[in-house]
Amino acid sequence: MSVRTIGVVMNGVTGRMGHRQHLVRSVLAINEQGGVTLSDGERVLLRPVLVGRDPARLARLAARHGVAEHTTELDAALTGDDNLIYFDAQVTSARVKSVLRAIDAGKHVYTEKPTAESVDEAVALAEAAAARGVKNGVVQDKLFLPGLLKLRRLIDGGFFGRILSVRGEFGYWVFEGDWQEAQRPSWNYRAADGGGIVLDMFPHWHYVMENLFGRVEAVYAKAATHIPARVDEHGAAYEATADDAAYGIFELEGGVIAQINSSWTVRVNRDELVEFQVDGTHGSAVAGLRDCRIQHRAGTPKPVWNPDLPVATRFREQWQEVPDNTEFDNGFKIQWELFVRHVLEDAPFPYDFAAGARGVQLAELGLRSSAEGRRIEVPAL
Structure with a gap:
């Protein structure tokens, strides 16, 4: 050899x-x-x-x-x-x-x-x-994470039936840099330096959606700069000119609707820093970076809305872990x-670079959608 x-x-x-x-x-x-x-x-x-x-x-x-x-x-x-x-x-x-x-x-x-x-x-x-x-x-990289590889296995195995919707939550609190040091470089919050969560994360969400659920056909997004001033690595205050949160609705081919929130101004109340819930006619799944949980339609509870009584059902306990079934490398x-x-x-x-360009296109159209306050169709490049 x-x-x-x-x-x-x-x-x-x-x-x-x-x-x-x-x-x-x-x-x-x-x-x-x-x-x-x-x-x-x-x-x-x-x-x-x-x-x-x-x-x-x-x-x-x-x-x-x-x-x-x-x-x-x-x-x-x-x-x-x-x-x-x-x-x-x-x-x-x-x-x-x-x-x-x-x-x-x-x-x-x-x-x-x-x-x-x-x-x-x-x-x-x-x-x-x-x-x-x-x-x-x-x-x-996210396509090769254990959680999304398990999600791919479910899709390929027909677990979901017809996929209806995807809900994604990503983010964590990035400290402002004054009383606690920020855990992201300051350029992330300056538009002139290529910062902003839309340009950073929408290309990620594009390849996740395109490779798992279908081509993105339209986008409606709202970008926000929730924290307008931060402190950089040298202790100097600066104006945050780039968006630190984005809320997007994406229409995919086949009628699938994806909603993904991205934020550096959110405190984590979920098992992982990013989670995707996929709902289909036959079953649902919640996938993170490593783990994936499922609920088949035969095991789905029948909740009844009654705000006058405490909820006795432990909904999270009714989901089943997807086994690894393999060794996951980095x-x-x-x-x-x-x-x-x-x-x-x-x-x-x-x-390839063409796939990368489609991700940049989605970020650009997401920012345009936010600025113009409207839904924008995503043309083929």
Whole structure:
């Protein structure tokens, strides 16, 4: 069995997500398991080349994880012939320029979402990658979480009958930064820096809905900035110009209605930070990041509305846990392995820049819907 190594240029991995999920739990974890196994049995190791703006932070990160190569010069990293893949986990406002440089250098590109701040830029990236003939992919990690994999199993098994509706709740309280330190970077709350929960989360909800329930045909959304002033990482107060909560209704093909609330100004009263309830004619399910509970129509209670009497039924106790039935690996790592196989042996990878552009489109139309106070149809790109 042969083993080879390819270079992976990783830009923006000093940030929390790029560091933990992509460098440590994906690329380095793949190497620890012996590499990505191709269809012919060959194993492929990944040699990370770290790129960022702060040389001191890069050096510390590289030393901590035994990474030999790091640089502040993106173009220098892109010149290496054996550096086949460029990965981008920067802030959204910096992404397009860097990705275009990687495409121009002939690198295959894998990037965090959203791929751009506008649908025009997102489409331009897809067109540039197609014209240059490079493979391209977008992180769509939630599809590989245990809870949603169980939900997919239920859908494929016909558990729901005809799916009627989806209700999603996502969010948690992000501290303002004055009396307790904020747990999200301040750029998330500045529109000029690509912040806002709509641009951050609507691309997520798009690929969840598109891959599990059907194409999004229309959107009505209301975005809000509930907390207008915050304190940044350096203790300086600033105006929050980006939305910190969004309330959306999405019409899907086949008549399915999805309602998803996204908020950084909500205190959690649910089992997980994100949960989706799916209701169908034959059964319902509630799926989170890891767990999934179901209730079949034969086991559905018959509540009667009577506000004069206390409710004696323990409704949550009447739901059944969906078993794992398999071992679930890290979702980010799974998608990295899929993309490497896509690059090296043209294995299927449907989560491309076109899919990313559709996610950006939904965010853009959601913000437009909020500004204009109306329902907006989602045209095909």
